[in-house]
Amino acid sequence: MKEQYRIPVSKVQRASKFVQTGAKIGGNYLKHYGRKILNPDISRESLDEENAGDIYESLSELKGSALKVAQMLSMDKNALPMAYQDKFAMSQYSAPPLSYPLVVKTFKDQLGRSPEDIFDTFSRKAVNAASIGQVHKASLDGKELAVKIQYPGVADSISSDLRIVRPIASAMFKIKSAELDQYLGEVEAKLIEETDYDLELRRSMEITDLCRHLEGIAFPNYFPELSSKRILVMDWMDGLHMKEWLKNNPDQEERNRIGQVLWDFYDYQIHELKQLHADPHPGNFLITPDNLLGVLDFGCVKIIPEDFYNSYFKLMGPEVLDNSYDLEGLFDELGFLSPEDSVSERKFFMKLFREMIELLGRPFRHDSFDFGDDTYFQQIYQVGERMSRMKEVRNSKTARGNKHGLYINRTYFGLYNLLNELKATVNIHSFARNKA
Numbered sequence: 001m002k003e004q005y006r007i008p009v010s011k012v013q014r015a016s017k018f019v020q021t022g023a024k025i026g027g028n029y030l031k032h033y034g035r036k037i038l039n040p041d042i043s044r045e046s047l048d049e050e051n052a053g054d055i056y057e058s059l060s061e062l063k064g065s066a067l068k069v070a071q072m073l074s075m076d077k078n079a080l081p082m083a084y085q086d087k088f089a090m091s092q093y094s095a096p097p098l099s100y101p102l103v104v105k106t107f108k109d110q111l112g113r114s115p116e117d118i119f120d121t122f123s124r125k126a127v128n129a130a131s132i133g134q135v136h137k138a139s140l141d142g143k144e145l146a147v148k149i150q151y152p153g154v155a156d157s158i159s160s161d162l163r164i165v166r167p168i169a170s171a172m173f174k175i176k177s178a179e180l181d182q183y184l185g186e187v188e189a190k191l192i193e194e195t196d197y198d199l200e201l202r203r204s205m206e207i208t209d210l211c212r213h214l215e216g217i218a219f220p221n222y223f224p225e226l227s228s229k230r231i232l233v234m235d236w237m238d239g240l241h242m243k244e245w246l247k248n249n250p251d252q253e254e255r256n257r258i259g260q261v262l263w264d265f266y267d268y269q270i271h272e273l274k275q276l277h278a279d280p281h282p283g284n285f286l287i288t289p290d291n292l293l294g295v296l297d298f299g300c301v302k303i304i305p306e307d308f309y310n311s312y313f314k315l316m317g318p319e320v321l322d323n324s325y326d327l328e329g330l331f332d333e334l335g336f337l338s339p340e341d342s343v344s345e346r347k348f349f350m351k352l353f354r355e356m357i358e359l360l361g362r363p364f365r366h367d368s369f370d371f372g373d374d375t376y377f378q379q380i381y382q383v384g385e386r387m388s389r390m391k392e393v394r395n396s397k398t399a400r401g402n403k404h405g406l407y408i409n410r411t412y413f414g415l416y417n418l419l420n421e422l423k424a425t426v427n428i429h430s431f432a433r434n435k436a
Contacts, residue, residue, distance in 0.1 A: 138288075155196075193299075205224075207269070239287050
């Protein structure tokens with residue numbers, strides 16, 4: 001993949017790149033409607049593919065928060081057309097890497113020395129490049145290491161990037177203004193944390209230490225003495241990423257075993273630690289040579305407030321679907337309903353959200369659940385598509401839900417999709433159920 005020798009850093013440079021991209025998209029729309037005049041039956045797919053390609057190319061050059069938002073949207077299969085999902089998913093592992101001179105500059109700025117002065121060996125080319133940083137392979141005293149290096153300017157451009165992204169996301173993806181404000185506010189706070197590798201180092205060491213007793217899982221060790229605010233050094237972990245591992249056609253027993261390890265890992269973090277690895281995309285997991293689930297990258301960690309936790313997980317219990325349960329009161333508590341709702345709005349959203357929690361909480365209401373059941377996921381996507389077309393949802397001026405639910409919902413959605421890729425059946429012996 002072609003290396004990148006500079007990243008637009010100033011607000012003017014980055015805003016100009018967005019303007020150029022907007023002009024390209026405008027041209028794509030003109031071409032599409034020109035073709036449609038000649039052929040009224042032409043579909044929107046080619047337009048989506050052209051727009052997705054142009055947007056991804058620009059975001060890949062800019063890196064940082066804008067590319068991270070694209071990655072997050074690609075995980076939500078209800079948010080984007082397929083062309084955007086496929087292209088934006090590339091930001092998880094294959095963004096254009098930074099050139100070696102820029103890597104050296106980051107090392108000298110952060111640690112006062114070049115990589116060759118610190119390590120016995122250091123790969124000049126990145127082995128992985130994503131939205132916030134890229135990874136190089138190194139060795140020191142006979143130990144193989146992964147060295148994560150943050151892109152220059154990423155931390156300083158978060159707020160200005162998100163301000164530019166906001167109207168584009170609102171117009172292109174039909175996201176309501178109130179919801180976008182709530183969404184991007186929480187995203188901004190998390191991205192500021194993700195660019196602080198000192199914080200990531202502390203959290204990585206803390207969470208991995210607390211989870212090492214879990215069966216079937218492996219974590220890297222971290223090296224504070226070699227790390228800094230923009231450089232993070234850990235053990236190199238050999239293994240196959242999940243998609244590669246699945247190409248080897250593992251049997252159902254192995255798929256279920258890995259799926260159970262994943263479920264137990266998240267179940268323990270959420271219900272015992274009240275903090276979790278909130279970035280469950282396939283690039284953050286691998287299957288080691290001794291068939292353990294390797295967990296990488298604790299950059300995105302969500303701390304769950306106790307009061308939100310207590311209300312949110314009431315939604316997963318079977319009793320909430322009983323007519324005698326005060327579900328309306330719980331929806332008020334979690335912000336699904338608003339004091340400003342009319343009687344008809346309240347009735348509409350009560351019915352809609354009841355359907356959603358029945359569907360999304362269904363695994364919790366079983367002793368075991370088959371995540372390989374594609375009909376279950378088709379139901380989820382159909383509800384999402386139906387919601388996006390409802391005028392009551394589109395016209396609502398109120399942001400529905402709680403900001404703390406954003407990363408919890410995203411985590412469960414990512415986890416469900418990983419388990420679906422595995423076609424795994426897992427035992428739902430959750431800590432939440434045991435506490436109920």
